[in-house]
Amino acid sequence: MxxxxxxxxxxxxRNGLRRSPWQLVGMxxxxxxxxxxxxxxxxxxxxxxxxxxxxxxxxxVLGGAAAVLGWAIIPVVASATDMTLDPARFTTFAIPMxxxxxxxALAGLVGIPGLATLLVALATVVTWSRGFLPAVxxxxxxxxxxxxxxxxxxxxxxxxxxxxxxxxxxxVSAVAFMVPLVLMGPIVxxxxxxxxxxxxxxxxxxxxxxxxxxxxxxxxxxxxxxxRPGPAALKLLVSLATLxxxxxxxxxxxxxxxxxxxxxxxxxRKGGRLGLLGVLPATPTGAVMARxxxxxxxxxxxxxxxxxxxxLPVLLVFQGAQTGDYASxxxxxxxxxxxxxxxISADVSYDNTAFxxxxxxxVRGVADRLxxxxxxxxxxxxxxxxxxxxxxxxxxxxxxxxxxxxxxxGVLFTGLGLSSVVSARYTVAVPLPGDSPFxxxxxxxxxxxxxxxxxxxxxxxxxxxxxxxLVAGLVTGDPLFGxxxxxxxxxxxxxxxxxxxxxxxxWLEARGPELLAQVGVNR
Amino acid sequence: MAWGYSGIMTAPQPGPPLSAGAGHAGSDTxxxxxxxxxxxxxxxxxxxxxxxxxxxxxxxxxSFYGIVGPNGAGKTTTLSMATGLLxxxxxxxxxxxxxxxxxxxxxxxxxxxxxxxxxxxxxLTGEQLITYAxxxxxxxxxxxxxxxxxxxxxxxxxxxxGTLVVDxxxxxxxxxxxxxxxxxxxxxxxxDEPFEAxxxxxxxxxxSILDSYVASGGTVIVSSHVMDLVQRMCDHVAxxxxxxxxxxxxxxxxRGGASLEDRFVQLVGGRSHTEGLEWLRTF
Numbered sequence: 001m002x003x004x005x006x007x008x009x010x011x012x013x014r015n016g017l018r019r020s021p022w023q024l025v026g027m028x029x030x031x032x033x034x035x036x037x038x039x040x041x042x043x044x045x046x047x048x049x050x051x052x053x054x055x056x057x058x059x060x061v062l063g064g065a066a067a068v069l070g071w072a073i074i075p076v077v078a079s080a081t082d083m084t085l086d087p088a089r090f091t092t093f094a095i096p097m098x099x100x101x102x103x104x105a106l107a108g109l110v111g112i113p114g115l116a117t118l119l120v121a122l123a124t125v126v127t128w129s130r131g132f133l134p135a136v137x138x139x140x141x142x143x144x145x146x147x148x149x150x151x152x153x154x155x156x157x158x159x160x161x162x163x164x165x166x167x168x169x170x171x172v173s174a175v176a177f178m179v180p181l182v183l184m185g186p187i188v189x190x191x192x193x194x195x196x197x198x199x200x201x202x203x204x205x206x207x208x209x210x211x212x213x214x215x216x217x218x219x220x221x222x223x224x225x226x227x228r229p230g231p232a233a234l235k236l237l238v239s240l241a242t243l244x245x246x247x248x249x250x251x252x253x254x255x256x257x258x259x260x261x262x263x264x265x266x267x268x269r270k271g272g273r274l275g276l277l278g279v280l281p282a283t284p285t286g287a288v289m290a291r292x293x294x295x296x297x298x299x300x301x302x303x304x305x306x307x308x309x310x311x312l313p314v315l316l317v318f319q320g321a322q323t324g325d326y327a328s329x330x331x332x333x334x335x336x337x338x339x340x341x342x343x344i345s346a347d348v349s350y351d352n353t354a355f356x357x358x359x360x361x362x363v364r365g366v367a368d369r370l371x372x373x374x375x376x377x378x379x380x381x382x383x384x385x386x387x388x389x390x391x392x393x394x395x396x397x398x399x400x401x402x403x404x405x406x407x408x409x410g411v412l413f414t415g416l417g418l419s420s421v422v423s424a425r426y427t428v429a430v431p432l433p434g435d436s437p438f439x440x441x442x443x444x445x446x447x448x449x450x451x452x453x454x455x456x457x458x459x460x461x462x463x464x465x466x467x468x469x470l471v472a473g474l475v476t477g478d479p480l481f482g483x484x485x486x487x488x489x490x491x492x493x494x495x496x497x498x499x500x501x502x503x504x505x506x507w508l509e510a511r512g513p514e515l516l517a518q519v520g521v522n523r
Numbered sequence: 524m525a526w527g528y529s530g531i532m533t534a535p536q537p538g539p540p541l542s543a544g545a546g547h548a549g550s551d552t553x554x555x556x557x558x559x560x561x562x563x564x565x566x567x568x569x570x571x572x573x574x575x576x577x578x579x580x581x582x583x584x585x586s587f588y589g590i591v592g593p594n595g596a597g598k599t600t601t602l603s604m605a606t607g608l609l610x611x612x613x614x615x616x617x618x619x620x621x622x623x624x625x626x627x628x629x630x631x632x633x634x635x636x637x638x639x640x641x642x643x644x645x646x647l648t649g650e651q652l653i654t655y656a657x658x659x660x661x662x663x664x665x666x667x668x669x670x671x672x673x674x675x676x677x678x679x680x681x682x683x684x685g686t687l688v689v690d691x692x693x694x695x696x697x698x699x700x701x702x703x704x705x706x707x708x709x710x711x712x713x714x715d716e717p718f719e720a721x722x723x724x725x726x727x728x729x730x731s732i733l734d735s736y737v738a739s740g741g742t743v744i745v746s747s748h749v750m751d752l753v754q755r756m757c758d759h760v761a762x763x764x765x766x767x768x769x770x771x772x773x774x775x776x777x778r779g780g781a782s783l784e785d786r787f788v789q790l791v792g793g794r795s796h797t798e799g800l801e802w803l804r805t806f
Contacts, residue, residue, distance in 0.1 A: 269648070269685035277647075277654050282667070287658035291644060291651075298646040298687075353641035357703070359608055360638065361659040362631030433642055434689060509627075513610045520641075 001095060005103030009110045026445030027112075034116045045123040049130070057222030058206040060124055064145050064218030065209045067117060071149035072156050090258075101251060108150040121146045128221035137232065138221035144239045145217035151246045158253040183311060186318040210235060213242035284363050288371025292347075293378060301350060301431055305343050309336050309383055313390075326395070333388035333408040338459070340380035341415025345455055347372050347423040349430045353520050359512045365505030369420040373501060376416060384408045399482065403473045406485030410466040411459075413493030417500025418459050424504035425511070426451045427518040462496060465489075557620045559584040559711045559742035565604050565614035566766075567597075574600045576766035577614070582744055582759070584619070584710075587737045589757035589774070590746040591783075593791055597766040598746040599639050599715055606636045606713050618711055632660070635709035637701050639716045639746075645689035649680055649699045652688055656703035667706065674702040677732055679725055693720035701729065712736070712743045718752060730756060750784035764791045 017024050041063075048056040090100060108114055121142035128138035210219035217239040223232035276290035296302045313332055320326035348355055358368055388408050392401040428448040466489040473481030508515070560582040567575045575597040582588045592598050603609035605616040607623045607630060616623040623630040644652060653674055657667035675681045678698040683691065688699055697720055704712065712733070718726050733743050733756075747753050753760055754774060760783065761771040769790045770777050778786045 270682060272650075273648075273685055274651060274654055275648075277651050277658070282658055282664035284659050284661050287655055291647065291655055294651070295644075295646055351644070354644045356608060356638050356641040357644065357656060358659065360606065360631065360634075360636040360704075361656060362607070362628045363659045364628070433645065513608055516608060517610075 001099040002103040002106060005100070005107050006110065009107040013110065022446030022450075024446075026449065029446075029449075030112050034112045038116045038119050041120045042123040045120070045127045048127045053222065053226045054203060056127055057210075057219065057226065058203045060127065060222060061206040061210045061215045061218045062202070064121070064124075065212075065214035067121075068145065068149050068152060068214045071113075071117070072152040097251060097255065101247065101254070105147065105150050105154065108154060109146070114150065117149055118146050124218070124221065128225055130225055134221045134225040137224045140236075141217045141220040141239070144243060148213070148217060148239065148243055148246065151243065151250055155246055155250045155253065158250060158257055179307065179311065183314065185315065189322070211238065213238065216242065284367035285371045285374070288363070288368055289375045289378070292344075292372045292375030295350075296375065296379070299350075299433070301433075301435075302343075305339070306379075309340065312336055312339075313387070329391055329394065330400070330404065332391055333384050333404055334411050336387055337380065337384045337408045337412035338415055340376060340383065341412050341419055342455070342459070343419075344372055344376045344416070345419035345422040345451075346428045346430050347419075348515055349423070349427045349519055350433070351519065352433050353516065354433065355516055355519060359516050365424070365508035365510075365512075366501060367505075368508055369424065369501045369504040372423075373416045373420050373497070376419075377412075380412055380416075384412055399479050400473075401482070402479070402486040403470050403482030406482065406487070406489035407463070407466045407470050410485075410489030410493040411463050413490070413497040414462045415459055417493075417497040417504075418455060418462065420497075420500045420504035421507070422451065422455045422504075424508040424515070427515065428452065465492065556584060558582055558617070559586070559619060560605060560713075560744065561617040561620075562601070562605050563615050565601060565611050565616065567600050567604060567609065567612050573766055575604065575611075578763065578766070578768045579614075580761055580768060580771055582711075582742060584742050585737065585740055586742055586759045587733070587757045588742070588744045589753035589760040590744060590763060591748060591750060591753055591760060591787060592746075592763035593748065596763045598763055600766075601763065602713055602715050602744070602746060603638065606634055606638075607631055608636070608638060632707070633710045635704035635707065635712045637697075637704045637712075637714040637717055639719075643688050643696065643700055643703075645691075645696075646687060648685050648687055649691065649695075649702075650675065650684040652699055653702050653706055657706040660707045662707060670706055671702075674705060677728065678702050679728065694722055694725060697721050698725060698729070705732075710741060712741065714743065714745045716747060717745055718747065718749065750782070750787055754778070754783040762787060762790050 017027060045060075048059060095103075109118060122139075124142050125135055125138045128134040206215065209215035210223075216235040219235050220232050220239070223229070223235065276293050277287060280286040280290040296306060312335065313329070316329050316332055317326070319328055351358075385405075388401065388404045391404060392398050426447070428451050429445060466485055469481050469485040469489070473479070473485065558581040560580075562581075563579045564577050565575055565579070566573070566577045578597070578601055590598050590602070600609065604611040604614070605618075605623065607616075607627050610624070618630045618633050621630040621633065644655065647655060650671060653671045654667055657670065658664070672681075675684050678701070680695060680698060680702070683695065688696060691699065697717065701714065701717055704714070717729065721729065733745075737743055745753070745757070757774055759772065760774045760777050762769040762777065770786075774783065777783070781789075
């Protein structure tokens with residue numbers, strides 16, 4: 001059974017790659033990146049063989065603990081949850097729990113992150129090949145550690161998957177989860193700075209960690225090499241107990257998840273409330289705008305990115321507080337203009353096959369494009385204005401406002417125009433409707449990357465004149481450049497916006513069915 | 524032409540009383556009867572698989588037309604190509620004389636479409652979804668509002684009008700999609716598997732809606748693999764299998780005295796003998 005599950009995982013991986021060559025490209029990129037990382041770490045570990053015992057011990061324990069923590073957190077955070085072997089799909093097969101757990105755990109190692117972790121962990125055996133016992137302990141520790149990584153990841157993903165059962169809860173939690181995710185940088189930076197500020201603190205920290213589930217498996221060999229068999233034995237117990245408890249938790253969670261399939265609740269509710277559809281003009285454009293705005297509020301895939309916006313100033317202020325230089329706050333308005341404008345570049349991909357309604361009703365392409373762009377504009381414009389004015393109010397430098405505003409509005413309108421073209425022509429891999437924004441999207445990663453980077457490059461070129469004006473204003477200190485930027489940038493942005501909506505509309509009308517076929521591939 | 528599908532238009536089919544409906548495209552009937560849907564040599568290939576291999580068919584205006592076929596016969600692909608959702612590799616489709624692929628916006632005004640296997644904008648409430656479909660077609664706000672109320676009542680969804688479509692059951696979802704297809708009072712309704720997962724009471728309601736729609740001059744095309752339903756409900760039927768049209772005509776012509784199901788099995792020839800699977804009786 002374990003072999004079956006492993007074979008299934010491999011078959012799924014192979015078939016996934018066979019679906020499109022782009023998938024292979026994406027995989028190759030990830031593979032190269034991982035190879036570089038693994039290579040570096042293995043070399044470091046081999047070099048550590050000749051290093052001082054305590055130094056090697058500290059490095060390995062800290063690195064190993066970080067790996068366990070990463071495995072536990074990243075799958076949920078980085079939308080990388082691997083659902084290819086979703087336990088719920090095995091409900092009807094009556095697989096004995098024990099074998100299923102073993103199979104799923106081992107299958108979790110198949111794939112780039114798993115193999116990379118395993119290889120690096122096994123390299124610690126080289127580090128500790130200073131004697132027979134330490135080498136054996138390193139091997140045991142590496143295997144225990146990697147297993148802990150995989151099982152911890154499974155526990156966390158299963159827990160978050162089954163806790164978040166109802167649709168409403170899922171929606172809310174997915175959006176709420178964005179907050180710590182966005183603030184991860186400051187959090188990690190704060191912790192990291194605290195640690196690096198006191199170098200002598202590290203060995204102490206590693207010693208403490210080595211008694212915790214995170215560090216115990218990685219400390220076995222080091223303790224033996226340093227001639228501390230007693231602690232090593234105790235830490236072996238700690239790691240075995242950790243693995244056991246984690247496996248038990250996973251089993252419990254899985255058992256519950258298997259018999260409680262997600263229930264999407266919500267009682268009956270009578271109509272009579274059309275919401276935005278009743279408020280906005282009753283034209284095709286107005287309807288598309290109302291529908292898009294409703295989705296920005298109701299669909300966690302959209303509202304997730306909406307939550308990021310108010311956190312941006314927090315991030316930039318934090319950064320300013322660290323360096324004492326608040327210059328990066330000037331980025332706030334253009335940056336949020338860019339993020340919001342670019343967020344509709346995958347609109348049709350987000351629609352998935354629901355886009356069939358637009359094709360079937362024969363709505364004009366321009367109405368479709370304009371409605372979506374206006375919906376985004378409806379909150380992006382106030383946000384950008386508030387951020388730009390707020391920046392000047394904070395710094396007290398009102399002479400910079402026209403230039404700021406010009407660049408921000410230029411980026412916003414240009415971005416909306418470009419997004420209207422991009423989403424009418426290309427589809428990208430996004431989470432399916434109803435899926436968590438953290439779920440790994442199906443579809444080819446390669447094309448997604450190509451579209452995203454290509455689009456960003458074009459956007460960068462289009463706003464280059466305004467950026468040049470801003471720089472000129474900064475260098476010369478002449479406020480005239482700012483006013484030129486405000487007038488010219490806004491005008492250029494609006495012109496590109498109109499152009500983008502028109503061109504996107506034309507393409508959408510011409511290629512609606514092809515676009516529908518493309519999004520239909522991932523459904 | 525690579526697949527030689529043109530053969531189906533000229534070569535007589537073995538069994539069926541009326542081969543591909545090309546026969547009455549202007550010969551026996553006058554210009555007064557422009558077919559509601561007229562497709563000619565529609566073909567589509569996905570990769571190496573030929574999904575639809577040259578289908579020609581006339582659906583007379585005012586008919587209740589059933590399209591039957593086994594799974595994977597090409598029903599959905601054909602209907603998608605006929606309604607402008609999927610671009611055909613070859614062939615044309617005319618809706619009341621309007622070319623779907625040359626003048627799509629005009630043709631789509633005449634059609635109400637219920638596609639199978641596509642998502643809906645399911646974060647809207649049922650009421651919002653129908654309204655959205657009406658407004659997308661550029662209809663007047665008040666007309667939309669009054670029709671939405673009637674459609675919800677007809678589909679027995681008034682109690683759930685304010686519930687998000689994502690929380691609907693499969694049958695309710697089907698009904699709300701059907702209501703969205705009806706809102707603009709189309710002359711031709713193309714419904715792909717409209718009764719799947721719909722409860723018997725609602726199905727009966729929908730049937731009577733469709734019956735009176737046809738009685739007042741509208742045309743309905745339904746695809747299904749429930750033969751009984753098609754035999755009772757439709758006046759015309761086309762049998763499709765393997766991407767080809769095997770028979771088309773009035774229901775009585777096609778079934779030729781036998782039941783539609785028997786005739787269908789005979790035409791498709793897929794009935795596997797009931798021997799084998801002995802182990803299934805041994806437990």
